[in-house]
Structure formats: structure tokens, C-alpha cells
Amino acid sequence: MSEALAWIDAQQSSLQQRLMQWSRINSGSHNLDGLANMHQTLADAYAEVSDSVESITADSYQIVRADGVVEEKQYGRMLHCLKRPEAKRRILLVGHMDTVFPADSAFQQPAQIDDNTIHGPGVADMKGGLLCMLTALKAYEQFTSDPQLGWEVLINADEELGSHGSRATIAKLATHSEIGLVYEPALADGTMVSSRKGSGNFSLVVHGKAAHAGREFNLGRNAIAQLALAMQALHGLNEKRDSIICNLGTITGGTVVNSVADLAICHFNVRTETSEDETWIQNQLKEIIVNINAEDGYSAELHGGLTRPPKDFSPEIKALFTLLSECSEQLGFEIKHQATGGCCDGNNLAAAGLPNIDTLGVRGGAIHTEDEFMLLDSLTERSKLSYLLLEKLNQMDSFEHYMRSQS
Numbered sequence: 549m550s551e552a553l554a555w556i557d558a559q560q561s562s563l564q565q566r567l568m569q570w571s572r573i574n575s576g577s578h579n580l581d582g583l584a585n586m587h588q589t590l591a592d593a594y595a596e597v598s599d600s601v602e603s604i605t606a607d608s609y610q611i612v613r614a615d616g617v618v619e620e621k622q623y624g625r626m627l628h629c630l631k632r633p634e635a636k637r638r639i640l641l642v643g644h645m646d647t648v649f650p651a652d653s654a655f656q657q658p659a660q661i662d663d664n665t666i667h668g669p670g671v672a673d674m675k676g677g678l679l680c681m682l683t684a685l686k687a688y689e690q691f692t693s694d695p696q697l698g699w700e701v702l703i704n705a706d707e708e709l710g711s712h713g714s715r716a717t718i719a720k721l722a723t724h725s726e727i728g729l730v731y732e733p734a735l736a737d738g739t740m741v742s743s744r745k746g747s748g749n750f751s752l753v754v755h756g757k758a759a760h761a762g763r764e765f766n767l768g769r770n771a772i773a774q775l776a777l778a779m780q781a782l783h784g785l786n787e788k789r790d791s792i793i794c795n796l797g798t799i800t801g802g803t804v805v806n807s808v809a810d811l812a813i814c815h816f817n818v819r820t821e822t823s824e825d826e827t828w829i830q831n832q833l834k835e836i837i838v839n840i841n842a843e844d845g846y847s848a849e850l851h852g853g854l855t856r857p858p859k860d861f862s863p864e865i866k867a868l869f870t871l872l873s874e875c876s877e878q879l880g881f882e883i884k885h886q887a888t889g890g891c892c893d894g895n896n897l898a899a900a901g902l903p904n905i906d907t908l909g910v911r912g913g914a915i916h917t918e919d920e921f922m923l924l925d926s927l928t929e930r931s932k933l934s935y936l937l938l939e940k941l942n943q944m945d946s947f948e949h950y951m952r953s954q955s
């Protein structure tokens with residue numbers, strides 16, 4: 549075991565170099581060429597340790613354009629790697645190759661800013677994590693004398709958009725495994741995530757009737773005004789229930805000032821803590837739509853939905869953290885965790901019944917901003933943490949037995 553840990557330590561400078569290379573590849577969620585490049589880079593890297601590597605087409609998704617038309621969009625392809633598919637004990641490791649920085653973003657180049665910090669797109673979220681996953685798997689395959697785990701890696705290309713195109717694949721793969729490991733970044737101080745809110749994106753499209761603002765104002769039906777009322781109601785939901793968040797994100801509508809606007813659109817995001825919240829919010833949204841449709845000359849449609857159910861700090865996840873804490877003790881540090889309002893594929897895995905820890909990636913911060921950074925010493929630290937966890941899982945008869953022995 550100490551041999552494996554020493555081997556991981558010796559990877560520090562090559563990991564650093566590789567992370568800089570990966571960060572230079574723009575893989576914004578909408579940049580399909582950049583994602584194809586990142587996909588190939590990852591396929592080559594993971595082929596070194598997998599029995600098979602394949603590319604999976606993501607489902608397409610619908611967006612509501614500014615003119616109200618619903619358009620079908622494509623996501624980047626997913627990478628799927630398999631090892632020991634015949635093994636009885638199976639785990640699923642999940643990551644994403646996309647970032648929030650588009651092809652035309654000003655933020656393209658990584659840079660080292662001090663001895664232990666690099667700054668760059670995706671260095672924390674989550675190209676650093678993809679390297680930790682790979683390094684832990686390599687150490688496991690190289691140094692474990694009797695490897696029992698069949699593992700599967702899924703790296704999607706639409707996580708930052710909500711994983712709509714990869715959701716079905718994630719749910720399907722989750723049924724093959726006992727445990728899920730996801731490589732989102734930990735906080736800069738190493739704190740990990742215990743539970744997460746659920747989330748969903750919606751587009752509310754309101755149709756009115758166009759008319760000349762001066763001559764026939766009374767014949768028009770102003771979609772902007774109607775949407776404004778609906779948005780008041782949506783924002784008001786935050787007051788009605790503490791455990792939900794409804795955030796109005798963007799609005800569009802109208803064409804010129806002397807015409808009554810016949811179209812207005814609001815895109816918004818909802819966060820929930822429980823399945824009761826999900827039912828509650830869905831009923832509230834339905835009511836808002838019914839109210840608009842009841843107004844003379846107006847109609848409304850709601851697109852989107854709640855796609856990431858809340859992730860509880862379940863007894864299974866607590867048990868996984870107990871195991872992980874034993875690993876971190878061996879490495880001389882303590883694991884802390886806390887709840888968050890953010891979502892990730894850990895939500896989707898949990899919803900599919902797979903207990904998982906979802907912040908096994910590097911330590912870093914300011915993610916989703918041009919100040920994104922990661923701490924270099926966490927590359928080997930978190931690789932070793934994952935490796936030790938794989939070792940522990942390898943020694944168990946089954947995770948279920950372990951759970952029973954814990955209770």
C-alpha cells in the first residue's frame with residue numbers, strides 16, 4: 549500500500565503538466581468541437597487503464613429560443629470506460645468534461661500563480677478531479693494484488709447544463725453498481741459535500757397579441773405585462789416556503805416601443821430540499837399557468853422541469869463517509885463535510901438509488917468564475933484518498949454487509 553502511495557506522490561509534476569494541458573482545451577458545454585477534442589484526450593488517457601473505452605451519444609434536448617420557438621440541441625458525446633465487466637462487485641465513477649467557459653470566453657489559459665496554486669478554466673471543476681480519478685484507478689490496477697472490483701467510468705459533456713443529455717445513461721449505469729464516486733471539487737480547505745438541494749430549469753413563454761401602441765392599444769394584449777405579473781408570483785414563492793428557491797434568471801420579450809408585445813419569455817431556476825417541495829412547486833407552477841391562460845387573449849406554456857432530485861445525507865452515504873474518514877486518517881487529515889444548495893450528478897446517482905460521495909476531486913474554489921483556482925498539492929492528496937477508498941472497497945465482501953455491520 550505504501551508503495552502505491554509513493555507512486556502517486558511521484559506523479560505530482562506530470563499531473564500538474566497534464567492538468568495545464570487539459571485546461572487549455574476549451575470544453576465549454578456548447579463547444580462541440582472542443583468537447584470532441586477533450587473526449588479524445590480523455591479516451592487516450594483512460595485507455596491506459598481500461599479494458600474497453602467507448603463513446604456514447606447523448607440524448608438531444610430542447611431549448612426555448614428568444615423568438616419562443618422550441619429548438620432541438622445536441623450535447624457532446626460521453627466517454628464510457630469499463631474494467632472487469634464480469635466482476636460481481638461493481639462501482640461507478642462519474643465525472644464531466646465540460647466547463648462553463650464558452651469558446652469565446654476571455655478565460656482560456658491556465659497559469660501558475662504561486663507554488664501551490666494554479667488558476668485556469670476547469671482546473672478545479674473538474675479536470676483536476678478527472679486526473680485524481682484516473683490516478684487512483686491506475687494505482688489500484690498496478691498495486692492491488694487481488695483486484696476484485698469491476699469499475700465503470702462515465703464522463704459526460706453536459707453536466708454544467710444540468711445533465712439532460714446524459715441523465716438516462718447515468719440512471720442506467722447506476723443500476724449496475726453498489727457505490728458511486730463523483731469527482732466534483734472539494735472546497736479549498738478540503739470540506740466535502742454531504743447533501744444537496746434538488747434543481748430544475750424552466751422557461752415560461754407568454755403569448756399576447758400585437759397591436760399598434762397608439763392606434764389600437766386596447767386591441768393588444770401585452771405579453772410583457774402579463775409575464776411581469778407571473779414573475780411576481782414566481783418570485784413570491786420564495787416567501788411562501790422556506791425550503792425552496794425560485795430564481796428568475798433571464799427575460800426577453802417585445803420588439804419595438806410602439807408595438808404591444810405579443811411574446812415574452814422568462815427562464816428561471818428552482819431549488820428544492822425534499823420530494824414534498826417538488827410536488828408543492830409543481831402545483832404552484834401549474835396554478836400560475838392556469839391563471840395566465842384564464843386571462844382573455846393570453847396563453848402561456850411552461851417548458852423544462854425538475855431534473856435533479858434532492859440528495860439526502862442517507863445512512864448509506866454516512867457509512868461511505870465513515871470509510872473515507874478512515875482513509876483520510878491514514879493520510880493524516882480529517883474529512884469535513886457540509887450541505888450545499890448546488891447540484892451535480894451525485895443527485896442523479898442518488899435518485900437512481902446509488903449511494904455516492906460526489907466531491908472526491910481536487911481542492912479549489914471560485915468555480916464558474918474567471919478566478920477559478922485549484923491547489924496543486926491536492927492532486928496527489930485526493931488521488932491517494934480515492935485509491936485508499938478503492939482498496940477498502942476491494943477488501944469488503946459487499947458494501948451492503950458493511951452497512952449492516954455499521955448499524
Ligand SMILES: [Zn+2]
Pocket residue numbers: 644673674707732733892
Ligand atoms: Zn462540476
